[in-house]
Amino acid sequence: MIDFIHPAPVGSVFKSRMEVKAAGLHKHLQAGIDFDKDRIAEAIVVSGGYSEDQDFGDRIIYTGQGGQSAPGSGIQVSDQKIERGNLALVNAELTGTPVRVIRGAGGDKRFSPASGYRYDGFYEITQHWFEFSKDGPSVVRFELIRCEDEVLTPTNGGARSQVLPPPQGVVSPRRISKSSSSQPARDPRVPAWIKGLYRDECQICWKVIRLRDSTYSEGAHIQGLGFPHYGPDIVENMLCLCPNCHTRFDKGALYVTENLKAAVDVVTGDKAMLRVRGDHEINPEYVVHHRVHVAGIR
């Protein structure tokens, strides 16, 4: 079971933003979006500042910041941009870092506290998009989905500017039952650490996928997490790959040599040097499992 820590118990109620801040939930007294020094969002306050926000309890549609005639005026005079808090929310989305949600009394009556503020745990940012506000200029909107029962200690998620010790991960991921096949629960800190370590550079083709406001890579399990491979969800079983190499690796068109020096093209036999950073201890056992059972090479 993944061990996540909340700065305060979920459901805690606070009289003021000052108390919310003192509890370590959100650093600011006015701004809605709190982020860390890597500009990854850590927490938001949902309190009805934007009339177009929508709260469904387990799911929130949250409007970004900026472009109003005055903060809190509710009048949109220019397009919102992916900058400041909005950029931090996009970064949290891209790094898979859940954010703390604090609801204030001004929000949707069905889900907000009668007075003051309530800490409601971690939510994952699933997507963002641009919409025209009722005043004309466009706003950025974010969809947030409540994390089931697992959440994160925020100081360890998606760190980019320094190498922290790797998250412990989980050797036998708990299965979340989903329709006919069961999905293992993943610890988002594991890919976040790997992707941060390589700064999104693919270990096989060395390419960095550029997005608008950031770069992108995927944390690829070497021995697959689910049926029938049942690999562990730990950094020793993960590579940082671009989507193209990830697809080819997962489909057995590429495998990694047991000495961890190269990725081999199964069809041509071509080898590409595998980039492995000193802090990243890949376990060759997983590489052999993948080669034999996915690439079909004895």
Added chain:
Amino acid sequence: MIDFIHPAPVGSVFKSRMEVKAAGLHKHLQAGIDFDKDRIAEAIVVSGGYSEDQDFGDRIIYTGQGGQSAPGSGIQVSDQKIERGNLALVNAELTGTPVRVIRGAGGDKRFSPASGYRYDGFYEITQHWFEFSKDGPSVVRFELIRCEDEVLTPTNGGARSQVLPPPQGVVSPRRISKSSSSQPARDPRVPAWIKGLYRDECQICWKVIRLRDSTYSEGAHIQGLGFPHYGPDIVENMLCLCPNCHTRFDKGALYVTENLKAAVDVVTGDKAMLRVRGDHEINPEYVVHHRVHVAGIR
């Protein structure tokens, strides 16, 4: 609602393989795997030929063919390879083409007919892998999951060697409720047609992703299918992209010009010529939606 057609009603029972063949369900009288001229699997018979097969009703673990001392001997003397029927099942997996499942009396008693054969509808091949058989040599195993209530007319799925008229698709895809957010039901014939038309060449970077036994691309919806975009699941709203370009397109790092001539890098402004085949009528309305609401460019 997607309109799928079965060659015979699901649940039909037949006395012999000859009758199964006459019903248009499976062309062969002995072989377990039936495939079309493009070597994409169309149907399998599950009847206990391999002791290591496992039947869970809605989910089947099916062993590939080959490598036995004699057909049906049950003694594995050499490694199975991704060839013939096994290759056809891999191709069905990669093109998202569901296969018809016919269960025979020899299979798992809980799910098999008491005598003869029964048509059990379409199953999707979710993955394949290599396992050591009890005799030592490795076998290929496939996981199949029953298609919910939608299935395919097989003559239109994943065709590669000629351009068939595009599948009709569905303008307002039915939502399948899944946990908190709802997923639209997709018609797998739509991406299969697009990917076949372009022979897996990415329309933006012109790259073909090679796998071991085939090539790979993704059918990318231009105006997203789910919340908040609610685009239609039709070929006019789809591009054939490699996973890297698909990611950059979905995240708004690339957009397509309204005249459909180019893909533009949002950060650098660089343009790449968009390859559009004559048979592929992209609707510029969807391209504009993507540019404005995903890339955030007015």
